[in-house]
Every structure is written in C-alpha cells, then in structure tokens.
Amino acid sequence: xxxxxxxxxxxxxxxxxxxxxxxxxxxxxxxxxxxxxxxxxxxxxxxxxxxxxxxxxxxxxxxxxxxxxxxxxxxxxxxxxxxxxxxxxxxxxxxxxxxxxxxxxxxxxxxxxxxxxxxxxxxxxxxxxxxxxxxxxxxxxxxxxxxxxxxxxxxxxxxxxxxxxxxxxxxxxxxxxxxxxxxxxxxxxxxxxxxxxxxxxxxxxxxxxxxxxxxxxxxxxxxxxxxxxxxxxxxxxxxxxxxxxxxxxxxxxxxxxxxxxxxxxxxxxxxxxxxxxxxxxxxxxxxxxxxxxx
Amino acid sequence: xxxxxxxxxxxxxxxxxxxxxxxxxxxxxxxxxxxxxxxxxxxxxxxxxxxxxxxxxxxxxxxxxxxxxxxxxxxxxxxxxxxxxxxxxxxxxxxxxxxxxxxxxxxxxxxxxxxxxxxxxxxxxxxxxxxxxxxxxxxxxxxxxxxxxxxxxxxxxxxxxxxxxxxxxxxxxxxxxxxxxxxxxxxxxxxxxxxxxxxxxxxxxxxxxxxxxxxxxxxxxxxxxxxxxxxxxxxxxxxxxxxxxxxxxxxxxxxxxxxxxxxxxxxxxxxxxxx
Numbered sequence: 001x002x003x004x005x006x007x008x009x010x011x012x013x014x015x016x017x018x019x020x021x022x023x024x025x026x027x028x029x030x031x032x033x034x035x036x037x038x039x040x041x042x043x044x045x046x047x048x049x050x051x052x053x054x055x056x057x058x059x060x061x062x063x064x065x066x067x068x069x070x071x072x073x074x075x076x077x078x079x080x081x082x083x084x085x086x087x088x089x090x091x092x093x094x095x096x097x098x099x100x101x102x103x104x105x106x107x108x109x110x111x112x113x114x115x116x117x118x119x120x121x122x123x124x125x126x127x128x129x130x131x132x133x134x135x136x137x138x139x140x141x142x143x144x145x146x147x148x149x150x151x152x153x154x155x156x157x158x159x160x161x162x163x164x165x166x167x168x169x170x171x172x173x174x175x176x177x178x179x180x181x182x183x184x185x186x187x188x189x190x191x192x193x194x195x196x197x198x199x200x201x202x203x204x205x206x207x208x209x210x211x212x213x214x215x216x217x218x219x220x221x222x223x224x225x226x227x228x229x230x231x232x233x234x235x236x237x238x239x240x241x242x243x244x245x246x247x248x249x250x251x252x253x254x255x256x257x258x259x260x261x262x263x264x265x266x267x268x269x270x271x272x273x274x275x276x277x278x279x280x281x282x283x284x285x286x287x288x289x290x291x292x293x294x
Numbered sequence: 295x296x297x298x299x300x301x302x303x304x305x306x307x308x309x310x311x312x313x314x315x316x317x318x319x320x321x322x323x324x325x326x327x328x329x330x331x332x333x334x335x336x337x338x339x340x341x342x343x344x345x346x347x348x349x350x351x352x353x354x355x356x357x358x359x360x361x362x363x364x365x366x367x368x369x370x371x372x373x374x375x376x377x378x379x380x381x382x383x384x385x386x387x388x389x390x391x392x393x394x395x396x397x398x399x400x401x402x403x404x405x406x407x408x409x410x411x412x413x414x415x416x417x418x419x420x421x422x423x424x425x426x427x428x429x430x431x432x433x434x435x436x437x438x439x440x441x442x443x444x445x446x447x448x449x450x451x452x453x454x455x456x457x458x459x460x461x462x463x464x465x466x467x468x469x470x471x472x473x474x475x476x477x478x479x480x481x482x483x484x485x486x487x488x489x490x491x492x493x494x495x496x497x498x499x500x501x502x503x504x505x506x507x508x509x510x511x512x513x514x515x516x517x518x519x520x521x522x523x524x525x526x527x528x529x530x531x532x533x534x535x536x537x538x539x540x541x542x543x544x545x546x547x548x549x550x551x552x553x554x555x556x557x558x559x560x561x562x563x564x565x566x567x568x569x
Contacts (some may be wrong), residue, residue: 005471006390009385012383012386013383013386013387013398016375016383016438017398020402020439020442023417023420024405024410024439026416027416028408028412030413030416097307097308103555104315108317108318110500110547110548112543112547113500113518114518114521114522115321118521123316123320221407221409227503228502245411246411250414253415263415266411266412266415270409
C-alpha cells in the first residue's frame, strides 16, 4: 500500500521535475560550463579556465553594472518592505476605506512594466514631463531635475519606480500576517504596562517573522534580476548608467564576440542571487529561533 | 482626540494612495483626449470630444488582436504547466511521509531563487535544438519551469494545513492516490489555485524579456512587446495614440484583477504566511 502511494508520488512529481530540469537547471549548468570556454555560440570550443571572468572584471561597464544591481536589489527590498510594513500597520487599524486602498496600492504591480515605463517617462521627461513643469512653476528653473537623463539620478528613479511597482503584494502579505496576531495578547501586554512600541517589537514582529522572510525574498529576487524597467524606461542609458546585470547579459548575448562574457555574467548573477538570499534566510532563521523559541 | 487622530491617519493613507495611483489616473483620462489637450492639460478630466478614437486608432495600427491571442495562448500553456503540474508535485512533497519527498521540497524552493536571465543564452540554443524556437510552446515551457517552483512552494504551505484524516479514510476505502488527489485535495486548494493563476498569468502577460529574446515579434507578438516595439520607435510624438495603445494593453489585465481581486488577495496571503 505505502509503496504504491510512493510510486504514484513519483509519477506526480515526474512531469514538472523533468520540465524544470530541462528548461531551468540544465541551461544554468550549461551557462556555468561554457563560461569556462571560448565558445562563441557555434562550432567548437576549448577550455580557457577563468580568463572570461578575469577579463570581465577588467571591464568597468560590467563592474559598475554589478555594483548597481546589488545596490538596486538591496535598496528596493529594504524600502519596499519598510513602506509595505508601515502602511500594512496603518491599514490594519480597521480604516473604513481599507479594501479600496488595498486595491489601489496593489494596482501598480498589475500594470505591465512597459506601460509603467512609458507613463513614467511621460511624467519624468526632463523638458516636457509634467513633474518638472510643476517643479519649475514652484521653484523656478532650479527646480527642474534630470530624473532620467542624469547618470547620477537615474538609478534612484529606477529604485523609486521599482518600489512603487513592487510593494503592493508585500503590503498584502504583511496585512495577512498582522491579522494573525491575536488581539488578546496585545491587550494583555498593554495591561501589563507595555508601550505600543514594546508590544510591536516583542509581540508583533516575531509573530509576523515568516511574512518578513517571504517579503524580503520577493524584494531581493525581483530587485536583483530587474530587466524590463531599465530596458523600457531608459534602454540602460544615459551612457550605461542604468544598465543592470540582466541588461548586460542581454547585450552580451547579442554580440557574437562577447557571448562568453554573457555566460560569465549569467553565472555571477546566479551566484549573487543564491548567496544573498541564502545569507538572508540563514539570518532570518536565527532571528526566528532567537525570538520565538528562546 | 483619538477620533481626530484616526481621521488624520486615514487621510494620510488616502493621500498616499492617490499619489501612487497617478500613473493609472493619467492613462484613464488621457486615453480619451486628443494630443494637444494632453500636452496642455495632462491632469484635467477629458471632455470626451474624441470618444474612443484613440483606442480605435491604436487597435487598427497595433494588430492587438493577434497580440491578445498570442499572449493568452502562452499564458494558458504556462499556467497548465506551472499551476497544474506544480499542484501534483506539491501534493507529493507535502503529503507523503518519505524523506525523499521532503528533500525535493527544498530543491523546488531553491529553484525559486534561480534568475531565469542566467539561463537565457543556453535557452535560446536549447529551443533551437528542440525545434521549439520562435514557437508559443517553447516559451511557455520556459515560463512553466520558471513559475512552477513558486507554485509548489505556495501549494505545499497550504496543503500541509489540510488534516491527514481526510486522505487516510479515502485510502482505507481503496481510493487510488490519483482519485484522492482529484476528489479530496483539489476542491480544497481551489482558492490558492485561483490566486496563483491570476498572479502568474499577470506576470506572463506583463513580461518583456523572454518574448524579446525568444520570439519573433512579427510571428508571435505578445502584448507588452507590441506596445514596446510600436512606441519605442515613435517616441512621444503622438500622445493620444500612445495612451490609446496603453489602454488596450492595460484593459484586459485590469478587468482580470478587479474581478478576482478579493479572491486572490486572500489566497495569496494564506499561502505565503503559512509557507
């Protein structure tokens, strides 16, 4: 009986596991393998050790994109979570307009990135954009900011739009987690003389810890692999100032001489995504153990 | 005093919701204005002089019907793979008490973290070798592989909370594992299924990168790609056409979101918090 159940369990798992192996795991392994060769996409190849990697790290455009990707990934994850949690706490206080607000906060996540990119480009354009027109009207010519056309600001613009697009689901998950915190326990703590902040730090935060983990993972995963927004908003410009690792990989992939750089960059992106997230999971496990178990 | 603070708070949150919704508002009003009016009064309400002309224009020029069909077909196949086959696998990893199955849970969860961008270059060649290049099936399989791990993660979290007694009695009555899954488990996971389908379908509908790399936009234009290709070359010279096109891209997905909003918000949150 048990053996029969296990056998059908294997049958249940087989189709999707095969698809995941063929279309996800195998290509990733291939990326790693070919990144150690001088392969150009066609014909033979020979092993050249790590020289693709030493070469790519000499390319300033690449190292800048690498740092930028880490910066965008970490900043958007932190900001989207801070905003998401803050407004989830506010919405949790049984506001009358809660359901409508929740939907409005979620909608940016539903809007296709291409649409978001075009609309934001329309809003933020340096000369004709409505935001700069408004700022000029308020503060004079000095008020105008090069949101998209300045290499210094464009990263922050992208972070802002990404947080705008990403925080809806995060907020929803926090709201659900907050509703799982029993009201009686909060009241009991208050009666014992705890302040609002104390009950938040010692009761609410530990109880919503699994939600925090999921949300930070969502933020990191999306932030580190971001492609659509910089591609459609600025095309990676000005002068490569908004190129992320994914955009770089795309560019390398379509240039016949740099294909192997693209493979090395792919491997670096995988490693970063795995290392950053595993580091965070380890950290959050430690925290969850320290607060709930201890 | 307390009442007043509460009201102030509510007003603050509403203000933020208004700011966050500015882009959507711009699309909704400017889709009904002629170009000069959009330039002059971007924020004002439309006077409906042009009616639905912007959308009709965009409709005629963008070949949007083909784009809807393509995107919908890709989404449907991808959903069958990611959600359908994912649910089966989730049942095995979350309900069968053998260490092999629970270790596979960690394998799937780790797969969530793999950025598909890292596999892009080999994927192009893989599809060529499988004769799936520039086909709806090729890209759908990739979406399936990419989205399934998250579905399995969410389903497993949810399925663990289902009491075992239900299945055990089914097994004792001589039900096969398949029948148990389809008759006992499947009805229980419908809410999660609905929310997963909506969330994942939206992400397929909105994706730009995979169709950009894997599909020829003339043969198989997705909605995002046709909007991108159509306006990347035209810049912002005709805003009424741009907003008409944006409206066409946005409309189906907004209708989907609004009609299932309540449903999927609930499913999404239970799976994530328990998982």
